[in-house]
Amino acid sequence: MTKSGHDILKDRLRRAMGIDLQTVGHNSLRNAVARRMRVLGIKETRQYYELTERRAAELDELIDEVAVNETWFFRDDTPFTVLQRYSRNWLKRGRGSCLRILSVPCASGEEPYSIAIALLEAGVNGPLFKIDAIDISYRALRLARRGIYGRNSFRGRNNFFQRKYFQKTKAGYVIAKHIKHSVNFIRANILAANLPILNSRYDIIFCRNLLIYLDKDNQKVVVSILDKLLVDEGLIFTGHAEPGAFADSVFIPAPYPKAFALTRRSAVVCKPDRVSYNRQILPPSLPVQPLWFTELDTARELADTGQHEEAMECCEQYIRRHGPDKEAYFLMGMILTDMDEPRLAIRMLKKVVYLDPNLVKAIEMLALLYKGLGDDNNYRVFKQRAGRVAARNQPAGKGSE
Ligand SMILES: C[S@@+](CC[C@H](N)C(=O)[O-])C[C@H]1O[C@@H](n2cnc3c(N)ncnc32)[C@H](O)[C@@H]1O
Structure with a gap:
């Protein structure tokens, strides 16, 4: 292929699918063209290039060759856990409508099917959700509609769902019919001006592992399309x-x-299900907005399931966003106590007391932490201080009852 022919083809592919071919490797286009030429029995690259100009279907074939269809069930885990939390809450809010989800790009279907399984496992039944799944690759969509998968599609840490939702056959793992029928597959280019879903609106969009292959301009276009959808x-x-x-x-x-x-x-x-990490003793300092979900809510949930480091990260994120906050520091103090880091916990709780010197619970916790460290002096200091503050906080007249 002449240099100019190759470059023009690169340009056509970029316009056709937005892909920056450098991101998929220098030789990917040359190899893809060579494969297509072999299939078609074409010897001259120039001839092939002219064919892609004349026949749109050939450009689609080339897109199939170039597209990176790498995917697997429950890829990355956490998004599906968050989806389940979100959807449970959505159910509780009783919107009386349907939870609309888009998976773009869906490749060979593992992502939208994982979404369907996650929703069913969360108690959101079939009629309550609708999943559209889009990809530019005909080949990937054929596999998705077929719904038969090999081992490579089950790369996650926990394949709990395999027995329940697949049947093992000689051809591979066949997805259950009700899962298969819960996804509406559409062949489309997300960048196309006539994108068939442009008038739809979605509650949740999975747009994973597409943007990395696009150039900056097309990334921006996709972000603005997602904003519309x-x-x-x-x-x-x-x-x-x-x-x-x-x-x-x-x-x-x-x-x-x-x-x-x-x-x-x-x-x-959406706020998540109520969780028991509300060993939190502080009176709520956040305005009561039941629909809001903050990093502190997430931190409590994570701490509750023993994910202490992630919970600490959430608290830090909250402080970065909102500034020093006694509730966040208090939570960090409790988490650090659970992590058996009493000295660090003391540092956090001192910040709480600095921000609010009247918080008896924080002062009492400090006393207990010092006691655990065998520091009797500080234990006494904070114990007495807790007593004084508690007496001061008592509503007038209560002490004489
Ligand atoms: C790596 S897969 C991602 C699949 C899945 N979202 C995941 O994260 O596991 C990338 C997919 O993007 C598709 N694709 C590339 N350009 C596209 C475009 N302009 N519109 C729609 N799909 C596109 C490819 O066909 C390929 O199946």
Whole structure:
């Protein structure tokens, strides 16, 4: 192929699918063209190049060759856990409508089918959700509609769902019919002006591992399309290397570590199920907005399930966003206590007392931590201080009852 022919073809592919061919490797296009030429029995690269100009179907074949269809069930885990939390809450809010989800790109179907399974496992039944799944690759969509998978599609740590939702056959693992029928597959280019779903709105969009293959301009176009497709309070899940593509957009990271989720700056995110880590003794200092979901809510949940480091990360994120906060420091103090880090816990609790010298519970905790360290002196100091503050805090007249 002449240099110019190769470059023009690169350009056509870039326009056809937005892909920056450098991201998929220098030789990917040459190899893809060579494969197609072998199939068609064409010897001259120039001849092949002319064919792609004349026949749109051939360009689609080339797209199939170039597309990176790498995917597997429950890829990255956490997004699906967050999806389940979100959808349970959505159910509780009783919107009386259907939870609308988009998976773009869906490749060979593992992602949208994982979404369906996650929803069913969360108690959101078939009629309550609708999943659209889009990909540009005909080949990938054929596999998705077929719904038969090999081992490579089950690369996650926990394949609990395999027995329940697949039947093992000689051909591979066949997905259960009700899962298969719960996904509506559509062949489309997300960048196309006539994108068939442009008038739809989704509560949740999975757009993972596409943006990394696009050039900057096309990344921006996709982000603005996602903005059009997402409802105000919606969530977008991206791939782990992709949140950067949303910088300078209307989206900001949602408060879920490792989910790579984004929400609108102005959005409200559903509050999760109530959790028991409310060993928190502070009176609520946040305004009561039952629909809001903050990093501290997530931190409590994570701490409750023993994910202490992630919980600490959430508290730090909350402080970065909102400034020094006694509730966040208090929670960090409790988490550090659970992590058997009494000295660090003391540092956090001293910050709480600095911000609010009347918080008896924090002072009492400090006393207990010093006692645990065998520091009787400080134990006495804080114990007495707790007593004084408690007496001062008592409503007038209560002491004489
Ligand atoms: C790596 S897969 C990602 C699949 C899945 N979202 C995941 O994260 O596991 C990338 C997919 O993007 C599709 N794709 C590339 N450009 C596209 C475009 N412009 N519109 C729609 N799909 C596209 C490819 O066909 C391929 O199946």
